[in-house]
Amino acid sequence: MRGKEKSFLLLAIAAAVGLSLGSGMFNRYYLGIAVDVGINIILAVSLNLINGHTGQFSLGHAGFMAVGGFTAAKLTLTCGSSVPPAFQPFFFFAALLLGGIVAAVGGLVVGVPSLRLRGDYLAIVTLGFGEIIRVIFQTSEFFGAATGLTGISKLTTFGWAWAFAAITVYVVACIVNSTYGRGFIAVHDDEIAASAMGINPTRYKVTAFVIGAFFAGIAGGLYAHHKLVLKPDGFDFVKSIEIVVMVILGGMGRTAGVILAAIILTILPELLRGVAEYRMIIYSLLIIALMLTRPQGLFTFGKKGPVK
Amino acid sequence: MSLPLLELEKVTIKFGGLTAVAELDLKVGEGELIGLIGPNGAGKTTAFNLITGVYQPTSGDITFAGQPTGGVKPHILSCRGISRTFQNIRLFASMSVFDNVRTAMQGNRAQRVRDALWRGATFRESEARVEHEAMELLKIFNLDRFYEADGKSLPYGDQRRLEIVRALATQPKLLLLDEPAAGMNPTEKEQLMELIRFVQDKFKIAVLLVEHDMKVVMGICQRINVLDYGRKIAEGTPDEIRCNPKVIAAYLGTEDDDA
Numbered sequence: 280m281r282g283k284e285k286s287f288l289l290l291a292i293a294a295a296v297g298l299s300l301g302s303g304m305f306n307r308y309y310l311g312i313a314v315d316v317g318i319n320i321i322l323a324v325s326l327n328l329i330n331g332h333t334g335q336f337s338l339g340h341a342g343f344m345a346v347g348g349f350t351a352a353k354l355t356l357t358c359g360s361s362v363p364p365a366f367q368p369f370f371f372f373a374a375l376l377l378g379g380i381v382a383a384v385g386g387l388v389v390g391v392p393s394l395r396l397r398g399d400y401l402a403i404v405t406l407g408f409g410e411i412i413r414v415i416f417q418t419s420e421f422f423g424a425a426t427g428l429t430g431i432s433k434l435t436t437f438g439w440a441w442a443f444a445a446i447t448v449y450v451v452a453c454i455v456n457s458t459y460g461r462g463f464i465a466v467h468d469d470e471i472a473a474s475a476m477g478i479n480p481t482r483y484k485v486t487a488f489v490i491g492a493f494f495a496g497i498a499g500g501l502y503a504h505h506k507l508v509l510k511p512d513g514f515d516f517v518k519s520i521e522i523v524v525m526v527i528l529g530g531m532g533r534t535a536g537v538i539l540a541a542i543i544l545t546i547l548p549e550l551l552r553g554v555a556e557y558r559m560i561i562y563s564l565l566i567i568a569l570m571l572t573r574p575q576g577l578f579t580f581g582k583k584g585p586v587k
Numbered sequence: 588m589s590l591p592l593l594e595l596e597k598v599t600i601k602f603g604g605l606t607a608v609a610e611l612d613l614k615v616g617e618g619e620l621i622g623l624i625g626p627n628g629a630g631k632t633t634a635f636n637l638i639t640g641v642y643q644p645t646s647g648d649i650t651f652a653g654q655p656t657g658g659v660k661p662h663i664l665s666c667r668g669i670s671r672t673f674q675n676i677r678l679f680a681s682m683s684v685f686d687n688v689r690t691a692m693q694g695n696r697a698q699r700v701r702d703a704l705w706r707g708a709t710f711r712e713s714e715a716r717v718e719h720e721a722m723e724l725l726k727i728f729n730l731d732r733f734y735e736a737d738g739k740s741l742p743y744g745d746q747r748r749l750e751i752v753r754a755l756a757t758q759p760k761l762l763l764l765d766e767p768a769a770g771m772n773p774t775e776k777e778q779l780m781e782l783i784r785f786v787q788d789k790f791k792i793a794v795l796l797v798e799h800d801m802k803v804v805m806g807i808c809q810r811i812n813v814l815d816y817g818r819k820i821a822e823g824t825p826d827e828i829r830c831n832p833k834v835i836a837a838y839l840g841t842e843d844d845d846a
Contacts, residue, residue: 284706450704457703457710458717461690465679472677475639476691477665477757486700532681 284453291445299438310437314505316545317440318498321447323525323541324534325494328451330523331532332460333487334467335393336402340495341518342409345511346385347378347496349416352428352503354378359432371434375443375500382496383489385412390488394481409519416511427510428503435505443501447494452534454490463487464532517559524562528569530576590653592617592793593669593761598637598647607633609817610647615761620787620794622808622825624801626837629814631797632674635763638795639671640664652760670759672750674766674797678738684749685734688721691756721756727789728752728782744775751786761793762786768800776800780807805829813837 295317302310322340329337351374362370385408392404416422423429454460462483465473470480503509525544529537548558569576595613599606608630615621623631636642638649640661649656656664679687702710725731728748733741738749747767754762764783768776780803787794798804804811805825813821813828815837821828828834 453706454700454703457698458689458693458714459698459700459703461682461686462693464681464686465690468679468681469677471641472673472679473690474641474661475665475671475673476693476753477662478690478693479660479662490700 284449288445288449291449292442295441295445296438298441299436302437311505312546312549313437314435314440314501316542317437317444318501318505319522319525319541319545320444320538321440321494321498321501322522323529323537324444324447324451325491325498326522327526327529327532327534327537328455328463329487329491330526331530331537332451332455332463332467333484334531335484335487336398337389337393337405337488337491338402338516338519338523339389339405339409339412340491340522341514341516342405342412343382343385343492343495344499344502344518345409345412345416345514346492346499347375347382348499348503348509348514349378349422349428350381350496351375351378351500352431352509353422355432355434355504356428356430367434371439371504375439375497378500379493379496382499383493385496386488386490386492387485389492390485393484393488406516406519409514409516413511413514416514422511423509425511427508427512429508431503431507431509433504433507435501435503440501440505443494443497447497448534448538450490450494455534467532521562524566527566528576533576536576591615591650592619592652593638593795594648594650595634595638596648596650598634598644598649600633600637600642601645607817608637608644608814611814611817611819613812613819615793615795617760618787618791618793620783620796620807620809622804622811623795623797623814624799624804624811624828625814628816629837630817631814632765633817634814635671635765635795635797638763639669665757665759668758668760669763670754670757670761671763672747672754672765672767674769676746676750678746678750678753680737680739682738683735684725684730684738684741685721687738687749687753688724688756689717691753692717692721724752724756744771744778747771747779748782751782755786755790759792761795764794764796764798766797766799768798768803776803779803783807 322344326337326340329335354374354377355371359370389405389408393401396404417425455463462473462478465476465478466480466483474480525540526537528544529540548555551558551561591614593615595611598608598611600608611634623634625631633642637644640656640659643658651664651667651669679690682690698713722731725734730745730749730752733745738746741749768779771779783794783796784807796804796808808825810823811825811828812819813834820833820837821831
């Protein structure tokens with residue numbers, strides 16, 4: 280694989296932007312779902328770095344998403360009108376980036392307790408973190424309190440969502456698939472053995488949280504400028520669970536599987552619109568059935584062998 | 588003997604009221620093969636955990652290659668040249684045989700996130716070198732035919748060997764083997780003794796061996812230290828240890844105990 284990864288990334292971004300320019304031909308409803316799919320791929324693949332590859336069970340991904348979303352949206356709402364149209368894409372990019380960075384700082388804050396806690400305990404701490412974030416936004420007048428932010432400009436297009444999805448996949452896959460990145464999997468498998476082999480578990484866990492949170496923040500920004508309304512309620516733990524389900528369904532630590540799961544689990548609720556109130560029941564049943572029949576994940580093709 | 592590679596001076600560790608290791612003195616010179624034996628619960632594995640930085644001594648000093656190891660984290664000590672295997676095999680369960688070895692090579696490579704992301708020429712070179720070196724190591728130990736298999740799917744004896752290969756992949760100066768013969772049959776034990784001798788000779792490293800099996804320890808070690816209840820009760824060549832009354836008492840009990 281000589282330089283193939285970079286060509287894949289450029290090709291994917293070009294395809295996303297190209298398709299986006301011609302998006303006028305497509306039905307707006309389907310296009311909207313396609314953007315949702317892209318955003319969910321970012322969320323699921325980035326959470327997979329934390330939960331799957333590194334084995335740190337986080338239930339706080341919606342919290343990071345909220346941080347990124349509110350940061351980016353607040354920025355475009357306050358200074359968006361003073362930016363000339365030609366610079367609008369750059370401005371949006373900067374807003375997304377800022378959201379990602381602020382979320383990454385949140386990732387750092389959550390990453391630190393993860394050094395002391397593992398398993399269920401870490402899950403509870405990250406769950407608490409997500410809820411705290413939600414409550415902060417709910418009570419903060421600056422971010423519109425319980426009503427949240429409204430009147431956000433429609434800046435997210437198919438191209439933005441899928442270009443960032445491609446970047447996320449590239450970053451996570453490239454990091455994990457390297458001598459450096461196998462340290463994440465080593466920490467997942469056995470921390471004591473990992474540290475005896477010269478791997479610093481602390482650094483890897485924090486890195487996983489920071490990178491994961493960064494992309495969750497980007498996804499939040501994209502989400503805000505796609506839905507145009509941002510309510511703190513939308514980032515409760517149910518949202519976090521939704522992302523966790525994508526990771527589990529796709530197979531922990533399997534990027535291709537997680538992408539497929541994100542696609543299916545985004546489209547499925549749309550197909551089930553008629554029975555929307557049973558969505559969570561169907562989700563739960565799905566997980567129970569899956570854990571009983573395929574604990575390794577639904578889409579586990581290929582062995583994780585050496586890359587030639 | 589030249590300057591010792593590893594030196595423990597009056598090392599003590601207490602867990603609450605229990606003194607697991609008391610005033611332990613231990614020396615391992617460059618390229619030596621030293622045994623550490625003792626009955627169950629004598630503190631052998633605790634001594635290993637002290638040397639590798641998993642535990643910090645309550646008192647006493649440990650020096651490795653002239654530098655004190657107090658307060659140094661295990662992964663740093665691994666990079667400095669202390670590697671180990673575990674009593675209950677701790678392979679990376681979700682990785683192939685090949686990846687187990689490759690992963691252990693990362694401590695000595697200055698690869699960073701940005702290298703992995705950029706995938707430039709330097710990165711590809713370092714990846715190719717790691718692949719090559721890992722494969723060479725596996726070949727030396729005849730494990731290359733399994734390279735794609737899950738580490739955990741290997742036969743027990745091969746898992747033990749793979750763990751030794753993985754430990755060697757960190758390019759250690761000192762290799763700590765924690766009961767490598769546990770659960771092996773006599774033929775496998777013979778092979779293991781061959782292997783340890785071969786490793787020590789081929790890689791020019793010092794080996795500290797914790798072992799229950801007397802035949803293995805007596806057969807290959809140059810010097811043996813005997814622990815009992817956290818204290819060193821004897822030190823010497825295999826022949827000296829064999830006839831040391833304290834050692835016999837610790838292992839078999841004294842006549843008074845029978846009453």
